[in-house]
Amino acid sequence: MNFHGTDVRQKALTLLRGGARNADVARKLGVPNGTISYWKHLDRARRGECPGRHDPPCPRCDGRPLDSAAYSYLLGLYLGDGHISRYAGHRTPNLMITCSDTWPGLMDACERAMRVVFPGNSVCRVRKKGCHNVKVYSRHLPCVFPQHGPGKKHERPIVLALWQQAIVDAHPWDFIRGLIHSDGCRITNWTTRVVAGERKRYEYPRYFFTNTSADIIRLFTDTLDKLGIEWKTLNQSRAAVTISVAKKASVSLMDAHVGPKY
Template identity: 45%
Template sequence: MYAPHVRRHALALLDSGISQTDVSRQTGINRTTLREWSQDRSLADKYLGTDLCPRCEPVPRPPTPAHAYSYLLGLYLGDGCLSPAGDPRKKIWRLRIACDDKWPGLQRECADAIAAVRPDHKVGRVQAVGCTMICGQWKHWPCVFPQHGPGKKHERLIALEPWQQVIVEEHSERFVRGLMHSDGSRVLNRIPKKDGRGFHAYPRYLFANTSRDIVGLFTDALDRLGIPWKAHVKRQPSVLSQRAISISRKDAVARMDTFVGPKY
């Protein structure tokens, strides 16, 4: 039986138009097998499996689909964590994303993203106080989320790997959406009028996180998208100071509305 990465490479070569003879020479797969795969693709696909880690293959590749991973990465950096699951000898990890119970649509979107990145496996839900943990188990979550480590995120370096940076740059809107769904909000800002009669009201987006690195990833994505922002420190009693990012210009809010919008 040929290894999944060998099968995937052979199929890519066949799809590119290379002859079965040349593909056989490059991969070591006999021409009869290649001919059978060309005639019935399912014969090759059925052994590829879904439990394989794209980062652990001889030639590592990024998780797919990229747009779902970019969104899930934003959720993970904001409200996600990895922890050992079950028998430690099996080395299985549990991904947990905390989703507020006020936003059932966000919970569904989070579950869909986990299912897309980790197909054909169940996505679990665990009720907690005021929120639901959307969960998925896999041996290789630390491979696709290398930001995992001991301690709290704001107490250690959070930086993207080069392959993650490529995905985030290509799918910046999905990355921003994930971060906003975890640690952001769309609010109506009210400013008293100078004459004291009523208020000026306008919508704005706010994002706040105690990790300077995560805030930096957020603002870098906004810069790539050409969305202006302002920073200030959000201080709360008995809570660590948070760096807050405000997006309040009318055109910037309108741009954010096209791919983020209010939580639902």
Template identity: 45%
Template sequence: MSTLHRLGARGRRVLSVAGLYLGDGCLSEHRKAVFALRIACDDAYPGIIADAAEVITTVNPGRPVHRVQAPGCTHLVSYWKHWPCLFPQHDPGRKHLRPIVLADWQQEIVAQRPEPFLRGLFLSDGCRVNNWTTRQVGHHVRRYEYTRYMFSNESTDIMRLCQGALDLIDVPWRMPRPNALSVARREAVAVLDRIVGPKT
């Protein structure tokens, strides 16, 4: 029986939280080996705050998700002894200065259902933007507008995880900068619109 089958919808939610954790989250140890999962959310996007809180509650039911206000952002905090079991990527130090590798069971779930993982990554460190360019058509310069998704992260490992998950669903991407990924083809943007959508 696969890990995805055993965990069901909860397993997919775990990977959604993992995407949020890799972007804007951290684990910190408290007394009696209890860990606090903290995910920082921009106050400009109350929809993301509500969605992230719901996902955390699904993964860790019966425990409250605390909202701690800070200038311009809300920290979602959940206490549990087992957060390090679900996120073995936890370790001292900044994520971009240490290896970030998915555990075998996490890789299995991402391989079968990469969408929740991508959603968490893009809600943390991604954006949907409108861009424009110009083309010479005959004697005229015409302006064209198009939508694209951007994902930025200083960790090359996290960037590779995002690239790999996009490859699994045949979404083409390119790297305009070493720390930035772009998805701009119309059909690829439509796929991410279904999975992620505009931030609210």
């Protein structure tokens, strides 16, 4: 890998600010065209210019209004089952959330949240076997989701920024709903009891949330605590942790604000 000194970078920026083309600057200084493009992007961002001609303003960089409820839900989806990546051939990173075809309503809710949080950005669905990847493209994704980083989420710290925590505190149910819709579920358990000499079957609903990241589990349970939801951790041998909500009053609250996937 070649490293270029600050003097080379400054010469490149001087030429670029003078109107020179990226390719001409790269050829003149012997620097890869991609490096020149990256330097130009950072320079424009530092000077307050839009980082992309077609990229709408960012709620963090430009102060654009942000729908907090939709963002809280999308944040839950991202932490549970989403990731930000950049594919070869695409200059703009994308947030991708995989949604099973079993729950088309969840897929619609995910796409709707993306369009509200990123109005004007490109949103699409990519068909896969048994599911769709719902995507939104924006250069400002790392600004809006600062938890993004190399490696898997459970292999690095996941801590909300102060502004994110304020949004979750204002819209906790949207956050819980996003987490349940991504890595959780509502099921119906059953048991039998002997009543007056006769064995009867009883059914009762409960919620589960499973994740491998201890930090994401903590964000989930801390929010449940603030909402007055009783929960417990299930004993299991695998690395992932499962949180169960089974108390009748707590399940009723979850039903009122979250509900099953659909």
